[in-house]
Amino acid sequence: MIKPTVQIGDKIIRQKAKTVRAVLITKTQKTIKDLIDSMRHYNLVGMAAPQVGENYRIFVSEIRKTTYRKNVTESDSLKVFINPRIVQRSKKQVGGYEGCGSVANAQLFGVVKRSESVVCKALDKNGKPFEVKASGLLARVIQHEIDHLDGVVFLDRVNDMKTLVDVKTYHSSQNR
Numbered sequence: 001m002i003k004p005t006v007q008i009g010d011k012i013i014r015q016k017a018k019t020v021r022a023v024l025i026t027k028t029q030k031t032i033k034d035l036i037d038s039m040r041h042y043n044l045v046g047m048a049a050p051q052v053g054e055n056y057r058i059f060v061s062e063i064r065k066t067t068y069r070k071n072v073t074e075s076d077s078l079k080v081f082i083n084p085r086i087v088q089r090s091k092k093q094v095g096g097y098e099g100c101g102s103v104a105n106a107q108l109f110g111v112v113k114r115s116e117s118v119v120c121k122a123l124d125k126n127g128k129p130f131e132v133k134a135s136g137l138l139a140r141v142i143q144h145e146i147d148h149l150d151g152v153v154f155l156d157r158v159n160d161m162k163t164l165v166d167v168k169t170y171h172s173s174q175n176r
């Protein structure tokens with residue numbers, strides 16, 4: 001079910017999300033389904049459970065072209081991450097523009113430095129452990145979404161506030 005995206009200002013966005021104790025129960029499976037439906041509907045490449053009002057350590061990703069990321073050439077199939085943790089990260093960091101479904105009303109985009117690559121361990125939607133070594137946009141999305149589970153939004157990590165742009169400017173820079 002497509003859920004309204006919780007916006008910054010709501011306290012759930014600033015809370016530390018709870019560890020998922022049971023993956024196969026209806027409540028967890030419904031959250032996963034709602035996240036997938038909502039991520040796709042809102043043209044996002046990742047979405048975390050607190051953004052649909054569920055304070056649990058779950059996020060989904062799907063790297064593809066979207067309205068906001070028209071020039072994406074990378075692709076990565078739908079992934080569900082439950083109780084994710086980054087077990088390794090590159091020393092090298094790269095800057096890249098980010099936006100957020102929870103900052104969508106404010107329509108701000110800004111440059112955030114993130115590790116270029118990460119190794120992330122999590123449980124999949126069946127509760128089975130997996131590990132993904134990610135670089136590029138997927139590495140960025142994993143770091144952005146895990147931040148959500150810790151009550152952190154990308155705006156907290158923008159070093160240079162002068163990189164902030166509105167949605168129109170962001171779109172036109174993407175289409176150059």
Ligand SMILES: [Zn+2]
Nearest residue numbers: 099100101102
């Ligand atoms: Zn976000």
